Amino acid sequence: GQQVMQIPQYQHVQEGEDFTTYCNSSTTLSNIQWYKQRPGGHPVFLIQLVKSGEVKKQKRLTFQFGEAKKNSSLHITATQTTDVGTYFCAGLAGGTSYGKLTFGQGTILTVHP
Amino acid sequence: DTAVSQTPKYLVTQMGNDKSIKCEQNLGHDTMYWYKQDSKKFLKIMFSYNNKELIINETVPNRFSPKSPDKAHLNLHINSLELGDSAVYFCASSPRLSGTGWSDTQYFGPGTRLTVL
Numbered sequence: 001g002q003q004v005m006q007i008p009q010y011q012h013v014q015e016g017e018d019f020t021t022y023c024n025s026s027t028t029l030s031n032i033q034w035y036k037q038r039p040g041g042h043p044v045f046l047i048q049l050v051k052s053g054e055v056k057k058q059k060r061l062t063f064q065f066g067e068a069k070k071n072s073s074l075h076i077t078a079t080q081t082t083d084v085g086t087y088f089c090a091g092l093a094g095g096t097s098y099g100k101l102t103f104g105q106g107t108i109l110t111v112h113p
Numbered sequence: 114d115t116a117v118s119q120t121p122k123y124l125v126t127q128m129g130n131d132k133s134i135k136c137e138q139n140l141g142h143d144t145m146y147w148y149k150q151d152s153k154k155f156l157k158i159m160f161s162y163n164n165k166e167l168i169i170n171e172t173v174p175n176r177f178s179p180k181s182p183d184k185a186h187l188n189l190h191i192n193s194l195e196l197g198d199s200a201v202y203f204c205a206s207s208p209r210l211s212g213t214g215w216s217d218t219q220y221f222g223p224g225t226r227l228t229v230l
Contacts, residue, residue: 033218033219035219037154041223042203042221042222042223042224043156043203043219043221044221045218045219045220048218086154088156090219100158100161100169101158101219102158103155103156103157103158105153105154105155106154106155106156108154
């Protein structure tokens with residue numbers, strides 16, 4: 001079945017440093033979504049990427065979708081303590097009819113002030 | 114005005130018991146889901162319903178039985194609870210059942226932390 005691998009599993013940064021998490025799928029994706037889960041909270045939708053090579057920005061967050069639509073990344077510039085949490089990518093396999101999102105394992109980000 | 118709500122928030126029970134978790138969404142969405150998040154934060158889909166119809170049924174022990182009385186509610190009943198069932202269970206909803214090539218945002222509930230002793 002479809003697998004979505006996400007690395008790194010953990011990332012510790014000093015406030016102000018940049019952070020990147022990477023997502024790789026075993027199959028071509030129709031689209032990919034990114035979610036953030038604060039400690040003790042629930043996943044919250046951040047963005048969806050659909051087109052090959054797409055790049056989207058949300059303030060300090062930059063999301064990319066690979067040309068082959070099999071990988072994606074989330075980059076945070078100048079991290080802040082409010083960025084703490086687990087970041088998940090979730091991919092929808094190409095050709096899937098019923099929208100089963102497969103989540104990556106998540107990257108747990110810790111930001112030291 | 115909570116969008117997706119779950120009860121209870123915490124559930125502590127003994128092995129072998131039967132328990133239920135309830136989920137309600139007031140967003141008018143057609144599709145609802147149950148996810149299990151283990152201690153390593155891994156999120157795995159268990160079930161999906163669209164307009165009360167079961168759409169996705171992953172490889173989940175048949176001790177887990179979802180039930181959707183209407184499209185705003187999706188409950189999860191678990192029989193004969195085992196230690197390995199301890200996890201956080203999230204309910205989620207999305208506006209529509211995703212089609213080929215597109216998917217809707219999923220809105221997650223606050224989660225139910227189940228601890229089996």
